[in-house]
Amino acid sequence: MKKFGLLWGIFFLVILGISACETTPPQPVVWSAAEPEKALAQDIPETLPTPRLEQRPIPTPTPMPLSELPEHPDNINPLTGLPVSDVSRLERRPVMVKISNYPRAGRPHMGLSHADLVFEYYIGLGFNRFLAVFLGDDAALAGPVRSGRLVDAQLAEMYQGILFYGNADDRTDEVLVQELGPRALAERDIPSPPKYRIEAEIPETTLFVNTRELSEYYTNSGRGSNERRDLRGMIFSDQIHPVNEKADFLAVQFSRQARGEWRYNPETGLYERWIEAGSSEETIPMIRLVDRENNKQIAFANVILLFATYTEYAPTLHDIALFDQNSGKRAIFFRDGVRIEGTWVTASNGRPIQFFNSYGLPMHLKPGNSWIVLVGETSIFRNLAPGQWELRFDIP
Numbered sequence: 001m002k003k004f005g006l007l008w009g010i011f012f013l014v015i016l017g018i019s020a021c022e023t024t025p026p027q028p029v030v031w032s033a034a035e036p037e038k039a040l041a042q043d044i045p046e047t048l049p050t051p052r053l054e055q056r057p058i059p060t061p062t063p064m065p066l067s068e069l070p071e072h073p074d075n076i077n078p079l080t081g082l083p084v085s086d087v088s089r090l091e092r093r094p095v096m097v098k099i100s101n102y103p104r105a106g107r108p109h110m111g112l113s114h115a116d117l118v119f120e121y122y123i124g125l126g127f128n129r130f131l132a133v134f135l136g137d138d139a140a141l142a143g144p145v146r147s148g149r150l151v152d153a154q155l156a157e158m159y160q161g162i163l164f165y166g167n168a169d170d171r172t173d174e175v176l177v178q179e180l181g182p183r184a185l186a187e188r189d190i191p192s193p194p195k196y197r198i199e200a201e202i203p204e205t206t207l208f209v210n211t212r213e214l215s216e217y218y219t220n221s222g223r224g225s226n227e228r229r230d231l232r233g234m235i236f237s238d239q240i241h242p243v244n245e246k247a248d249f250l251a252v253q254f255s256r257q258a259r260g261e262w263r264y265n266p267e268t269g270l271y272e273r274w275i276e277a278g279s280s281e282e283t284i285p286m287i288r289l290v291d292r293e294n295n296k297q298i299a300f301a302n303v304i305l306l307f308a309t310y311t312e313y314a315p316t317l318h319d320i321a322l323f324d325q326n327s328g329k330r331a332i333f334f335r336d337g338v339r340i341e342g343t344w345v346t347a348s349n350g351r352p353i354q355f356f357n358s359y360g361l362p363m364h365l366k367p368g369n370s371w372i373v374l375v376g377e378t379s380i381f382r383n384l385a386p387g388q389w390e391l392r393f394d395i396p
Contacts, residue, residue, distance in 0.1 A: 058328070084137070301366040
């Protein structure tokens, strides 16, 4: 990691030089056209009420050593807390795939409904991108696959996964290879299968991958070990933290052209994803986000906002500080129709993120899949109406 820091010091100098649920969602507030890539405090009307959840200080959590983390039975997926139908899937590294969210012509995506975890984050110029993590299940096709980003090196190291991405600029590619070694699988180096090209009008939306075939390719290529990893760190139970507040709607808006909404379905106990279908000066129309493979709406058991430090080297070159975060940074958890304040930490660079509730104790997530949004520390989180919340993304 010393080399990693030195390398970025050099880069920085170089860059300096050159619904099933019937909840009625609130009408999104349209951002200023002057800065479409950022949420600005003055864009939020003063009439919005402040959150009613008690904002008391949250105790600093203590990262849990491996010796204190509960052991999972062999058939329990450590990323969901659920049993798997095929135990052999757990006898490998997670498969992590970069999935594009833009251009919109690449939607609906494929494979997201099979992911145990999805990380969502800002990539610049008002856009976001996904990193899907597959362990307990596989996608026959996941994509469309796009380029890697710097934070992918940290995430793939923390979850000990193999990372498939549609190439990257030279600076980012060097960091990915330096951190992950042979586990950094750029599209240019992978045969077909396991990668596939599907005809589309826009070339950027044609690349997909079979996650099971990619895992087998990695094993057979002799690139490195592909055995079961110790991925303990997430705690799952049906127990809901007592300090909570109703939350049946959450919107995350990166810019006028990038908005996602989660609407809680009490019948399934899941948050269902909606996504913008375009935008105008007056409105941002939203539609259900489905998986192209099965036409099912994307739905997750947990939606988690992690506040983190973004470093912008260039308009489309950012890093997000996830390594060495052991003092506790803000997290907001959504499960079972409520929101819970808490914190997140990284116990070490080679272990999954750990989550804590407002008592400073391990956060109990709902058994199932989790969608995790990495948001800038200056992002604005507000209560729009009872049970309805919105986050406006911002970085300094």
